[in-house]
Structure formats: structure tokens, C-alpha cells
Amino acid sequence: MISTLLLLGLMALVAPSMSYSCYGDISALQAPLIPCTAVRASDCGLALVRSSAEADIIRLRKYEVQIKRVARNLCLEPALIAGIISQESRVGLLLDNGWDQERHRYGLMQLGGHQQPFGLWDSEEHINQCSTILVLSINEVRARHPTWTWDQQLRGGICTYRAKMGNFQVYEDDPCDRDSYYVNSVIRRAQYFKRHGF
Secondary structure, three states, X not given: OHHHHHHHHHHHHHOOOOOOOOOOOHHHOOOOOOOOOOOOOOOOHHHHHHHHHHHHHHHHHHHHHHHHHHHHHHOOOHHHHHHHHHHHHXXXXXXXXXXXXXXXXXXXXXXXXXXXXXXXXXXXXXXXXXXXXHHHHHHHHHHHOOOOOHHHHXXXXXXHHHHHHOOOOOOOOOOOOOOHHHHHHHHHHHHHHHHOOO
């Protein structure tokens, strides 16, 4: 009995956990999506996000161990990394030899061309590099807005990550002011992936 409890305790320490995030709980975030209209029919609504997440999770399984290892080391939710990978590159589906169509951004998490990539486009090294930029982005928002809730800081960090990857400067009080659709889509994808084991 004691050896069984000891073994379970050790497994809990070694196995990836769904609750090791230092940056808030992705499940608790609200993420309203843009309502579908004739103008935005191709990139709106929960159905689109859900259908692309359902397709992407099959490709994400290939990177699950690497994502969880990076997430554990950086104290992030694996689902958040998976959500960004899905949003940015559809888990590599939209890439040509690791590059976007304009050849400005590189890799699963779409590192901006102004930054030196580490590793191959789909390597753990690349996932770690971009996830580290995400952590720095969240911490930057935390430092600028210490009175914000953790949820607001996490949302702001996701928007700041996107701005950094696109080589944009973030000057607004709320970095999501310019594009809340991106962060809402990442959150919805991440929530789906968390429900399915990430």
C-alpha cells in the first residue's frame, strides 16, 4: 500500500500536469467571437474555430510530448502553446518548408523574420523559443499593468506575442485593442485542446 502511494506520488511529480500554469487558467477565460456577417463569413464564429481545432488536433498529437515538456519548463499551459500553433500555422498546414506564404515568418508558432530562429521549424527548440517569447510578453504586460487581473494580463500577453512576432510596436494601454479576434480565437482553440488532453 505504501509503495503504491509512493509510486503515485512520484508519477504526479514526473507526469505533465494540466494545472502547472503560472499565468492563469485558460479554461476560465471568456472569449467572445466576431459574429458572422456577409463581410466576415469566412473567418468568424465558434463553428469555424471549432472545426479548425478539430482538424488541427490530429497534427498536434505529433508534437504533444514536446509541447508538454516546454510548457512544464516555462510554467505555461500546454493548451495555450497548442492554441497559438493552431492559430498561427494550422500546425504547419499553411507553411511551405516552415515559412508562411510571404516568407516573412517561420515555424509552427510563426517567428517573425526579424528574429533569428533556433532549430528547425517544427522542433522542440523552436517551440521553446517562441513559447519563451510568449512568457516574456505576458510578463511585460504584467509589469505595465500590475492592477489588471491575471486573465487580463494573459489576454494582453497573447496580443503582445502576436505584435512581437509581426514586428509591431505595442503602445496601447490594452494591447488587444487593435485585434481582439486573434486572442479570442487562440483562447477558444486552447480551451478545446485542454479538454482533449493538452
